[in-house]
Amino acid sequence: MKAEAIAFDFDGTLIKGGLDKAVHIMYSSWVACYECGFRGFLHPDKIDVDMDRIVRAFVLYPGAPRFQQLAAIVNSLINDRQRAAEDPAELGINKELEQRYSGVRKRYNELFSALNDAAAEKYWRPFPSAKEILSILSTEYELYIASGVTQDILEHDFDHHGFDRSLFNDILGANMKGGSDKGYILKQIKEKGYTDMLFVGDSNKDLEYAAVAGVKFFRIREDSDYKRLLEALSRGMPDEKKSWSFTQQEMELFYAKTIPLLKRYIDGAPMSMEAITDLINE
Numbered sequence: 001m002k003a004e005a006i007a008f009d010f011d012g013t014l015i016k017g018g019l020d021k022a023v024h025i026m027y028s029s030w031v032a033c034y035e036c037g038f039r040g041f042l043h044p045d046k047i048d049v050d051m052d053r054i055v056r057a058f059v060l061y062p063g064a065p066r067f068q069q070l071a072a073i074v075n076s077l078i079n080d081r082q083r084a085a086e087d088p089a090e091l092g093i094n095k096e097l098e099q100r101y102s103g104v105r106k107r108y109n110e111l112f113s114a115l116n117d118a119a120a121e122k123y124w125r126p127f128p129s130a131k132e133i134l135s136i137l138s139t140e141y142e143l144y145i146a147s148g149v150t151q152d153i154l155e156h157d158f159d160h161h162g163f164d165r166s167l168f169n170d171i172l173g174a175n176m177k178g179g180s181d182k183g184y185i186l187k188q189i190k191e192k193g194y195t196d197m198l199f200v201g202d203s204n205k206d207l208e209y210a211a212v213a214g215v216k217f218f219r220i221r222e223d224s225d226y227k228r229l230l231e232a233l234s235r236g237m238p239d240e241k242k243s244w245s246f247t248q249q250e251m252e253l254f255y256a257k258t259i260p261l262l263k264r265y266i267d268g269a270p271m272s273m274e275a276i277t278d279l280i281n282e
């Protein structure tokens, strides 16, 4: 066994596409609320009001599990409170609506998955340098994937994008019930007895998971970060401890991409999943 390990998050880290996902979440949450009984809380004629509430909630949960992001957005749309309510009873709505919340979750999940599939098909690709850097690192470090995506989808995507399984000690995703989050996975790896361990990820949430597991962290935003990672490792294991917020440009993109999609939907002419992903990536 090599002395040190490096674990990589998958989506947004080895594969590009982090900001697309944010738009998918925003669109899917609003449409699911509109279609599944929560229309009375929305402002289709003043979509900016809802968009502000969606964004305020989303920015507090970047990289969090999809249903936690939904819970924060729904609470924000209903109550202008941005905390992810674990239980619909915390939303201060009547019993009938509480029961309808499972329908919102189901519809949101369908839409979000369909949008992700359409984007993955056409746009989401590995960062150009990722495979080469993995191959270089595998000679010195034991490599892992630690992802919040469920195991079956993770392995499918890993193979689909042509990553080499032989470079990795293990490929670890979440279980089907949504348990075993990245913090837990990282801890399991660390407990194998490595002298040092690094988690390479793309979200603030990844930084938190690394802290929870007591491992170091390095952030990937763009392809050049892979070269930066290699250089940093030549001086010892890096550890980036500072969290970050979305840039002004990223915030503007959320509005610029999501509002036209919602307006088309409200006008009764929703775009196909393919058209949506084209618009986001144009």
Ligand SMILES: [Mg+2]
Binding pocket: 009, 010, 011, 012, 013, 063, 201, 202, 203
């Ligand atoms: Mg990620």
